[in-house]
Amino acid sequence: MPIQRKALMPIKILLVDDQMLVREGIKSLLNLSNKVEVVAEAQDGSHVLDSIKKYQPDIILLDLSMPIMDGISTLEQLNQNKIETPVIILTTFDDHEFILRGIQAGAKGYLLKDVSLETLIEGIETVHQGKRLMQPALTERLMQGLQGVKNDFNAPPIIEALTQKELEVLGLMASGCSNKEIAESLHKSEGTIKNHVSNLLAKLGVRDRTRAVLIAIEKGILQQNKSD
Secondary structure, X not given: OOOOOOOOOOEEEEEEOOOHHHHHHHHHHHOOOOOEEEEEEEOOHHHHHHHHHHHOOOEEEEOOOOOOOOHHHHXXXXXXXOOOOOEEEEEOOOOHHHHHHHHHOOOOEEEEOOOOHHHHHHHHHHHHOOOOEOOOOHHHHHHHHHOXXXXXXXXXXXXXXXXXXXXXHHHHHHOOOOHHHHHHHHXXXXXXXXXXXXXXXXXXXXXXXXXXXXXXXXOOHHHHHHHO
């Protein structure tokens, strides 16, 4: 008799978005595939913890801009409760700093709401495998979107030149990588990467990684590194 292989279970999805029509649209698309299953929905972050406890999703698709509890607050709540369910930001790309904050708050990546079903499924599978989901166009899209946007901080008038290694670290920071992930990518110790990050923050005149990336985008530093 031929050996019967056990069918793979679909990836369980918790869909969090305040717009019912958007949720229904995404759910309808995902239901076209046998690889994923939307097991629960929530209209804002205040219902996420209960939904995780009840439905045990494998992946959370999270909108950023929501009333009552937005995406950033939801990610912070998950961190506080030591919830390790991977989160993918699903966004219209309206607020560029918000996306960076979401990545820094622990999201495993982001997708635009206008992606194809194939891209959405592939992204979910990527994160479900324990990988990060960073579309190659992340930095470029942020550069384009941030042109002309005023920030609530000012870069120093003269920025000290960054070393090639600092530029590499900065590029990985822009992709949402943690110090550990940067260390693994560059084959350096985590302590060495922490030193690079500290030097970057000092040179850019900021206190946190998000503002460092934003200033680097605004000043064209990441574009310069890309062209090199």
